[in-house]
Amino acid sequence: MTNLLKNFLTLLLFIFPIIISAQFKNIKNDIFWDTQNRTPIYSQGGGIFRFQDPTSGTEKYYWYGVQYKEAAIYRKNPSVTLKNATFESVTCYSSTDLVNWTFEQNVLTEQTAFPDGKPTWVGRLGVAFISELKKYAMFVQHGSEVLIALADSPTGNFSMHQKINMEPLIGTTNTGDQTVFTDDDGKSYLVYSYGKGRNKIYVSEIGIKEGKVNLLDCTKVFQGQSREGNCMFKYKNKYYMVASNIYGWDSSFAYYLVSDNIRGPYLPTNDMQIMKGSEEDYAHVTQTGFFYTIKGSKQETVLYCGDRWADFAGNGLGYNQWFPLSFDGDIPYFNSLSSWNLNEKTGEWTVGADNNFVKNGSFEADRNKIPSNFKPIQEQLLGWKTEIIKGNKISTTDESSPTLNFFNTEEDRKEVIGEKSLQISDKVDFSRKISQVISSTPYVALSDGVYTLTAKIKNTKSFEELTMYAKSNNKTFRLNITDVNPAWKTISISNVTIKNNKVEIGFLASAKANSFCVIDDITLVKNKF
Numbered sequence: 001m002t003n004l005l006k007n008f009l010t011l012l013l014f015i016f017p018i019i020i021s022a023q024f025k026n027i028k029n030d031i032f033w034d035t036q037n038r039t040p041i042y043s044q045g046g047g048i049f050r051f052q053d054p055t056s057g058t059e060k061y062y063w064y065g066v067q068y069k070e071a072a073i074y075r076k077n078p079s080v081t082l083k084n085a086t087f088e089s090v091t092c093y094s095s096t097d098l099v100n101w102t103f104e105q106n107v108l109t110e111q112t113a114f115p116d117g118k119p120t121w122v123g124r125l126g127v128a129f130i131s132e133l134k135k136y137a138m139f140v141q142h143g144s145e146v147l148i149a150l151a152d153s154p155t156g157n158f159s160m161h162q163k164i165n166m167e168p169l170i171g172t173t174n175t176g177d178q179t180v181f182t183d184d185d186g187k188s189y190l191v192y193s194y195g196k197g198r199n200k201i202y203v204s205e206i207g208i209k210e211g212k213v214n215l216l217d218c219t220k221v222f223q224g225q226s227r228e229g230n231c232m233f234k235y236k237n238k239y240y241m242v243a244s245n246i247y248g249w250d251s252s253f254a255y256y257l258v259s260d261n262i263r264g265p266y267l268p269t270n271d272m273q274i275m276k277g278s279e280e281d282y283a284h285v286t287q288t289g290f291f292y293t294i295k296g297s298k299q300e301t302v303l304y305c306g307d308r309w310a311d312f313a314g315n316g317l318g319y320n321q322w323f324p325l326s327f328d329g330d331i332p333y334f335n336s337l338s339s340w341n342l343n344e345k346t347g348e349w350t351v352g353a354d355n356n357f358v359k360n361g362s363f364e365a366d367r368n369k370i371p372s373n374f375k376p377i378q379e380q381l382l383g384w385k386t387e388i389i390k391g392n393k394i395s396t397t398d399e400s401s402p403t404l405n406f407f408n409t410e411e412d413r414k415e416v417i418g419e420k421s422l423q424i425s426d427k428v429d430f431s432r433k434i435s436q437v438i439s440s441t442p443y444v445a446l447s448d449g450v451y452t453l454t455a456k457i458k459n460t461k462s463f464e465e466l467t468m469y470a471k472s473n474n475k476t477f478r479l480n481i482t483d484v485n486p487a488w489k490t491i492s493i494s495n496v497t498i499k500n501n502k503v504e505i506g507f508l509a510s511a512k513a514n515s516f517c518v519i520d521d522i523t524l525v526k527n528k529f
Helices: 003-023 069-076
Strands: 025-028 044-052 059-068 087-095 102-109 122-130 135-142 145-151 159-164 175-182 188-194 200-209 212-215 219-223 228-235 238-244 255-259 287-295 300-307 320-328 331-334 339-342 349-351 385-390 405-407 420-425 430-439 449-459 463-472 475-480 485-498 502-511 516-526
Touching: 044 175, 044 287, 044 300, 059 069, 059 102, 059 122, 087 122, 102 135, 122 188, 122 200, 135 175, 145 212, 159 212, 188 228, 219 255, 228 300, 238 287, 320 339, 420 430, 420 502, 449 463, 463 485, 463 516, 475 485, 485 502, 502 516
Parallel strands: 044 122, 122 175, 175 228, 228 287
Antiparallel strands: 025 339, 044 059, 059 087, 087 102, 122 135, 135 145, 145 159, 175 188, 188 200, 200 212, 200 219, 228 238, 238 255, 287 300, 300 320, 320 331, 339 349, 385 430, 405 420, 420 516, 430 502, 449 485, 449 516, 463 475, 463 502
């Protein structure tokens, strides 16, 4: 072999991993997103659709959603939860890889949405291509009805076409929540819930009726417990109806039903199942928003695009949280990841090198004071186990029960994320263990190696023991907190060696009555070498 050939092969070996790596692009959750031009992305309650670019003729992804006035305010100062949802515009972003997005324009403005100058609720929308008219139709909730707006291109100015009173179809003038789903044959459907109580879900085909864009039919596919965030995806020729619980702006389990036909029957009948993987952190602190199915050259991958209404719920950073789903046959599995990589061409995905493996590490999944006898009735913090060794027992009904989480003040939220943190305290002398076991799932490996465990802590005196620990393969790594921390302090254990793909992390505390400790923003990330 000549030296020239050897050098060429060496160069290939060097370049090939770079090319492969470049095809996978990182999606990071738990942060606010920006466009390629580093401008903020404001898109809530919308959807992604694939249309032809009107200029080049090539297909692109177009992402539509609402920009609320409060989104920019909260992004600048996430220490205060905001009460109102003030519509400013429907935004449109475009992409060729589902990761890097370019702002196109505000495609539905206040002037179009409120021609009479009277603001109302605008949100929960999607866009469908109407082939008969060669126009794009936006369906969006508008006050107590559904507004249909039309445009000549995906990025054009949408103008008011008509408003639909839903009462003749379902008995209420409005929909509960709604999204638009486009099937493989190009037909689009409105997926929506009953306007009062939201205990029914419907599917209606979108088309032309009496010369106008409208809903052609109405099929009830679910009636049972109230649901919101209604949306749909298709995978391996099966239809999945997905929704969240009725928790206001807060996060929820992801629920689903499955059918071989878009109009049903969806099984199990009227009994939505909790999507595996979403149980320990309420689907990574989201509500179901919408889905997009990538049919790549190597695999079909469904993107779960969750809404995190952080501006109105105060539950962390970021409005858009996206995750890849996995499947065991026709059973979906939610992969709760803070960082992952997507190859849009092949449909493949990998876990990000900086992924945080802790579930509910900022304690935002828990919407009430825990333990709670309010909906949902909950004794333990989601994803965590609290063992009372000494002190008052945990109870949803006994007032002497310790409260396991703390509602952060505005000053706290300048240092830590979100409204809530872990609380370790009691009215009597106490001893307590709080733990979480982390291990590989069928689809995400907790690979062996060295990790760093971090947390933020604030505590009073009178703790006989206050320890952060990690235990793997019968070896325990400890950090004893011996000082008083009146202000938030970051603590870490940088040499946590994980073996056999499993680790227990947690805190041990023993203290006198009314001693107080709060912990927040716990992370477990693999070290880079």
